[in-house]
Amino acid sequence: MSEHLDKIREAIVGGLHNEIEELVSSAVDAAIAPQQIVNEAMIPGMDVVGQKFSTNEIFVPEMLVAAVTMNKGLDLLKPLLQKAGSVSKGTIVMCTVKGDLHDIGKNLVIMMLEGAGFEVIDMGVDMNVETLIAKVKEIKPDILGLSALLTTTLPEMAKVLESLEANGIRNQVKVMIGGAPVDDAYSEKIGADAYGGDAAEAVQIARELITG
Numbered sequence: 001m002s003e004h005l006d007k008i009r010e011a012i013v014g015g016l017h018n019e020i021e022e023l024v025s026s027a028v029d030a031a032i033a034p035q036q037i038v039n040e041a042m043i044p045g046m047d048v049v050g051q052k053f054s055t056n057e058i059f060v061p062e063m064l065v066a067a068v069t070m071n072k073g074l075d076l077l078k079p080l081l082q083k084a085g086s087v088s089k090g091t092i093v094m095c096t097v098k099g100d101l102h103d104i105g106k107n108l109v110i111m112m113l114e115g116a117g118f119e120v121i122d123m124g125v126d127m128n129v130e131t132l133i134a135k136v137k138e139i140k141p142d143i144l145g146l147s148a149l150l151t152t153t154l155p156e157m158a159k160v161l162e163s164l165e166a167n168g169i170r171n172q173v174k175v176m177i178g179g180a181p182v183d184d185a186y187s188e189k190i191g192a193d194a195y196g197g198d199a200a201e202a203v204q205i206a207r208e209l210i211t212g
């Protein structure tokens with residue numbers, strides 16, 4: 001098993017986008033759980049990519065190819081991660097905040113939420129506050145999920161909360177936030193309802209927020 005996972009992790013790090021699908025398929029064929037492939041091979045691979053970027057061993061183009069590789073692998077696993085129930089557990093609007101293009105984590109969170117039976121409206125990346133607020137007013141979701149991966153885009157989360165307040169709709173929607181630079185303290189500071197560290201936690205939090 002670990003040989004499959006090692007190869008997948010290395011393929012992500014090396015940006016082997018032409019090989020990832022075959023590697024993931026053969027891991028699935030070897031009865032390795034999709035969740036394990038994501039958590040023990042793919043995400044650790046992205047962590048290595050991040051470390052290499054920090055130490056100037058690789059640059060944005062290599063990071064981008066790693067992301068393409070990751071997304072190809074996730075696309076393949078998506079149907080296996082999603083075994084949605086027929087009755088919606090609640091509606092969630094999700095996006096990555098203004099100025100931030102990182103969407104792998106958000107997409108993974110969405111896959112897991114959908115798999116757990118939530119209806120998710122994906123607003124994509126680089127989402128400006130006005131469009132988001134208009135969507136919340138239109139859809140009236142149970143939960144608004146915000147993702148940010150950059151310390152420079154973290155303040156956008158606070159802006160969304162301020163804007164919900166200014167529009168008089170803060171008490172109509174729960175807000176959950178996540179992404180590498182986010183933590184409980186930040187969530188409390190900006191007045192979000194919950195912070196989740198990974199996709200599994202996002203599902204748990206969404207359930208708790210909806211059942212109260």
Ligand code: B12
Nearest residue numbers: 050067100101102103104105147150151178179196198199
């Ligand atoms: C891939 C990547 C990119 C790709 C993104 C492609 C894409 N489609 O997403 C590209 C090449 C575009 C990119 C660009 C940049 N990046 Co970049 N990138 C990364 C990298 C390597 C991986 C991110 C990732 O996908 N991780 C895997 C996913 C699964 O994890 P995750 O996003 O954290 O999500 C999980 C949890 O956080 C949580 N979660 C996430 N969102 C939410 C939301 C909710 C509601 C909940 C509950 C939970 C939750 O659940 C997820 C699943 O478990 C990280 C390093 C790292 N290890 O994080 C750097 C990193 C985030 N990038 C960084 C930087 C600096 C940049 C650039 C500024 C580089 C540049 N000079 O241009 C640009 C900025 C572009 C922009 N405006 O957004 C820095 C950020 C530093 C900082 N502290 O701000 C990092 C940390 C790299 C580093 N070590 O320096 N990047």
